[in-house]
Amino acid sequence: xxxxxxxxxxxxSQLHVPRASSRPGETADFSQLEIxxxxxxxxxxxxxxxxxxxELAYGLVRVLDDDGQAxxxxxxxxxxxxxxxxxxxxLHVRAYDERMFxxxxxxxxxxxxxxxxxxxxxxxxxxALKPSDMLFPSxxxxxxxxxxxxxxxxxxxHCISNAKDNLKGRQMPVFYSWKEGNFFSISGxxxxxxxxxxxxxxxxxxxxxxxxxxxxVGDGSTAEADVHHAMLFASTYKAPIILNVVxxxxxxxxxQSFASAGTTFAARGIGFNIPSxxxxxxxxxxxYAVTEWAAARARKGYGPTxxxxxxxxxxxxxxxxxxxxxxxxxxxxxxxxGDPLERLKQHLINRGEWSEIRHQDLxxxxxxxxxxxxxxxxxxxxxxxxxxxxxxxxxxxxFKDMPPHLRRQQQQVxx
Amino acid sequence: xxxxSMVQAIRSxxxxxxxxxxxxxVMGEDVGxxxxxxxxxxxxxxxxxxxxxxxxxxxxGGIVAAAIGxxxxxxxxxxxxxxADYIxxxxxxxxxxxxxxxxxSGGEFWAPVTIRTPCGGGIRGGQTHSQSPEGxxxxxxxxxxxxxxxxxxAKGLLIxxxxxxxxxxxxxxxxxxxxxxYGHHNGDPNTVPGNWSTHPAGEVPEEHYKIALGxxxxxxxxxxxxVLTYGTMVHVxxxxxxxxxxxxxxxxxxxxxPLDLDTIAASVQKTGRCVVIHEAxxxxxxxxxxxxxxxxxxxxxxxxxxxxxxxxxxxxxxAFEWEYFPSQQRIIDALNRTLxxxx
Numbered sequence: 148x149x150x151x152x153x154x155x156x157x158x159x160s161q162l163h164v165p166r167a168s169s170r171p172g173e174t175a176d177f178s179q180l181e182i183x184x185x186x187x188x189x190x191x192x193x194x195x196x197x198x199x200x201x202e203l204a205y206g207l208v209r210v211l212d213d214d215g216q217a218x219x220x221x222x223x224x225x226x227x228x229x230x231x232x233x234x235x236x237x238l239h240v241r242a243y244d245e246r247m248f249x250x251x252x253x254x255x256x257x258x259x260x261x262x263x264x265x266x267x268x269x270x271x272x273x274x275a276l277k278p279s280d281m282l283f284p285s286x287x288x289x290x291x292x293x294x295x296x297x298x299x300x301x302x303x304x305h306c307i308s309n310a311k312d313n314l315k316g317r318q319m320p321v322f323y324s325w326k327e328g329n330f331f332s333i334s335g336x337x338x339x340x341x342x343x344x345x346x347x348x349x350x351x352x353x354x355x356x357x358x359x360x361x362x363x364v365g366d367g368s369t370a371e372a373d374v375h376h377a378m379l380f381a382s383t384y385k386a387p388i389i390l391n392v393v394x395x396x397x398x399x400x401x402x403q404s405f406a407s408a409g410t411t412f413a414a415r416g417i418g419f420n421i422p423s424x425x426x427x428x429x430x431x432x433x434x435y436a437v438t439e440w441a442a443a444r445a446r447k448g449y450g451p452t453x454x455x456x457x458x459x460x461x462x463x464x465x466x467x468x469x470x471x472x473x474x475x476x477x478x479x480x481x482x483x484x485g486d487p488l489e490r491l492k493q494h495l496i497n498r499g500e501w502s503e504i505r506h507q508d509l510x511x512x513x514x515x516x517x518x519x520x521x522x523x524x525x526x527x528x529x530x531x532x533x534x535x536x537x538x539x540x541x542x543x544x545x546f547k548d549m550p551p552h553l554r555r556q557q558q559q560v561x562x
Numbered sequence: 563x564x565x566x567s568m569v570q571a572i573r574s575x576x577x578x579x580x581x582x583x584x585x586x587x588v589m590g591e592d593v594g595x596x597x598x599x600x601x602x603x604x605x606x607x608x609x610x611x612x613x614x615x616x617x618x619x620x621x622x623g624g625i626v627a628a629a630i631g632x633x634x635x636x637x638x639x640x641x642x643x644x645x646a647d648y649i650x651x652x653x654x655x656x657x658x659x660x661x662x663x664x665x666x667s668g669g670e671f672w673a674p675v676t677i678r679t680p681c682g683g684g685i686r687g688g689q690t691h692s693q694s695p696e697g698x699x700x701x702x703x704x705x706x707x708x709x710x711x712x713x714x715x716a717k718g719l720l721i722x723x724x725x726x727x728x729x730x731x732x733x734x735x736x737x738x739x740x741x742x743x744y745g746h747h748n749g750d751p752n753t754v755p756g757n758w759s760t761h762p763a764g765e766v767p768e769e770h771y772k773i774a775l776g777x778x779x780x781x782x783x784x785x786x787x788x789v790l791t792y793g794t795m796v797h798v799x800x801x802x803x804x805x806x807x808x809x810x811x812x813x814x815x816x817x818x819x820p821l822d823l824d825t826i827a828a829s830v831q832k833t834g835r836c837v838v839i840h841e842a843x844x845x846x847x848x849x850x851x852x853x854x855x856x857x858x859x860x861x862x863x864x865x866x867x868x869x870x871x872x873x874x875x876x877x878x879x880x881a882f883e884w885e886y887f888p889s890q891q892r893i894i895d896a897l898n899r900t901l902x903x904x905x
Contacts, residue, residue, distance in 0.1 A: 281635070283631075312668075313668050313670070314666065314667065314668040315668045317665060317666055317668065318666055322666070324666070324667040324668065324670050324671065325670075326667070326670035326671060331634070331671065332663060332666055332667035332670060332671050334658060334659060334662075334666070335658075336654060336658040336659065339627065339654060339655060339658060339659050342623070342624050342627030342628060342631070342655075343627045343628070343630045343631035343634070343655075343659065344631055345627070345628055345631060346627060346628030346629060346630060346631025346632045346633075346634075346635075346639075347631035347632065347634055347635045348631070349628060349631070349632060350631065350632040350635035350636065350637045351635060353587070353613055353632075353637065354635075354636070354637075360631075372623055372651070373623060373624075373627060373654075373655075375621075375624075376621050376623055376624030376627060376628075377624070377627075379619055379621065379624065380618075380619065380621075380624050380627075380628055383619060543669070544664045544665045544668065544669045545664070545665050545703050545704050546664075546704065546706075546728045546820075547664070547672070547727045547728055550776065550819075550820035551820065551823065551824075552820065552821065552823070
């Protein structure tokens with residue numbers, strides 16, 4: 148080919164780099180988002196096959212409308228007391244997050260991650276599951292622990308690595324583990340727990356038990372190979388599991404479009420032949436209903452369900468992150484699906500089952516409860532001054548029994 | 563007692579384990595209906611069913627992850643990675659998860675997973691069917707690493723691995739699956755064909771038995787020099803020692819981690835000289851760890867620098883296999899150099 152011929156070829160491929168919903172200095176604008184009305188999504192039979200659910204994978208299950216009314220076939224018809232419990236758990240999570248973030252800023256713990264704006268997901272999902280179901284969380288589902296009644300003092304003791312930390316000072320804050328509550332050990336390596344959860348569910352089926360697994364991953368982490376593995380194995384073996392993607396729009400500074408490739412995350416389930424649903428993650432009732440439906444499917448032997456929980460990460464990624472450096476500062480306020488706590492509160496008020504006064508009282512009492520818990524936690528030791536676990540304990544649990552080389556090293560440290 | 567090849571001994575270990583404990587299952591690519599590409603799981607599907615001889619998608623990371631989840635839920639999975647060369651997609655699950663789960667959860671969660679994988683060269687396997695990546699795994703805290711050199715050990719060590727509550731990476735040198743291999747000698751690697759049917763270590767009890775992990779075995783006592791090795795190289799070293807006429811003490815490590823440092827140190831303190839042999843590449847290989855340990859434990863007993871005979875620091879070649887694979891001659895040369903050296 149001559150130089151002239153080569154120059155004549157019209158190369159038209161272009162490298163497409165997705166854009167963020169907003170960047171600093173811009174005005175946050177979500178008007179391009181298609182938000183279907185509440186109550187519009189159909190609710191299929193538990194035995195529905197994946198093909199029957201295509202609309203749900205591209206749609207958005209919503210129960211609470213803009214006026215706080217519950218509508219449509221997905222309304223889980225929960226009692227007012229159940230919903231007040233849910234609201235209390237969410238408020239508790241928010242009060243806990245606020246306190247812990249503040250303590251991080253004061254240097255009392257090394258690191259923290261809030262779940263602001265995503266409280267409905269962990270709380271409603273945990274409430275829709277049985278206590279014997281196994282949870283494989285990422286690092287932003289602390290609400291699961293509140294529903295399962297983990298003592299807040301214990302969570303705090305973990306975060307400050309003191310002598311009462313059940314993880315013996317080995318993990319960074321928020322990487323909780325709580326076997327008693329069927330809450331799997333959180334790992335820093337993203338998405339690894341997603342495919343492990345499928346193995347757990349496979350074992351449950353292997354043993355003929357009714358327990359199911361539920362696993363969570365963020366929008367960004369769906370790009371990891373483990374998510375592909377989880378979906379394929381779950382589908383191949385019809386594992387009793389709920390695979391959740393919490394699409395909070397941001398993976399640190401990276402917009403969800405880098406992992407979603409311009410479609411919904413739920414749509415990805417279709418190719419794996421997994422019934423898949425996209426749900427308004429800030430709608431407590433919708434999240435509850437979809438989870439309850441998926442859990443019933445799993446328990447009946449219909450296999451996995453893939454759920455995209457559509458939400459917004461209202462604050463920074465972590466205490467080490469400043470979101471104002473990569474997105475418009477007003478984005479959280481512009482999020483069209485609102486705040487999950489406000490929406491459930493409004494719904495309860497509309498039903499005559501809640502009031503502004505009761506809400507404020509509850510907020511205040513949770514705030515003081517968390518402050519009291521903090522005082523109790525630091526009485527068991529602080530990160531800087533201890534008491535911590537004895538340093539020799541660092542060598543324990545590497546193996547079930549300590550091999551000679553670790554025993555030697557332990558003696559060196561002990562001297 | 564029956565005469566078994568290493569393949570048969572491994573299959574027998576799996577059979578005994580499946581039979582003994584309903585929570586044991588074997589899983590991997592082609593291990594079920596087909597019985598494994600090396601036949602190590604042959605017949606288990608027929609005997610125990612598709613649930614317990616479980617075929618999987620081709621996804622090493624997914625297989626190990628699923629096994630971890632199963633382990634957490636009370637099962638005892640025995641995973642096969644078809645070749646050690648293909649274990650790398652599972653590395654994150656092995657290093658970040660399997661190895662650390664017990665420690666990071668304060669002992670709350672753990673997974674008794676055994677990962678079996680054929681390793682090693684000498685079979686014209688080229689770059690991706692010949693590797694010996696054991697040094698990658700001995701570097702990971704929380705894993706036990708085992709490599710047997712004969713059918714009797716393979717069965718006893720594998721049953722121990724399966725029943726161990728810690729994760730075990732179980733390397734099976736595929737070159738000696740069907741018979742011992744004495745190395746490339748006099749130009750033709752097949753001049754000394756090995757056969758387990760006539761080898762004493764091919765005598766394997768059909769019933770359940772265990773060989774403790776973390777215990778080396780002394781195959782030949784000697785006074786002049788200590789030879790440390792494992793896997794296929796045990797047989798190459800044995801032949802080289804016989805050919806050299808040197809009174810060497812030959813130790814088969816069997817388990818690399820935890821390491822049987824007592825046996826090693828006692829031998830080197832007796833002989834004052836040591837040669838370390840492995841197929842794996844040299845730099846940062848397991849031999850480096852062995853030499854460092856010996857130097858620390860036996861410094862005042864050493865009469866000569868410790869030598870190592872290893873694969874070269876290159877990817878495993880196809881055409882130049884016998885220039886790459888440590889030969890009897892290279893071992894003999896190292897033994898002689900070490901004997902002549904005097905500190």
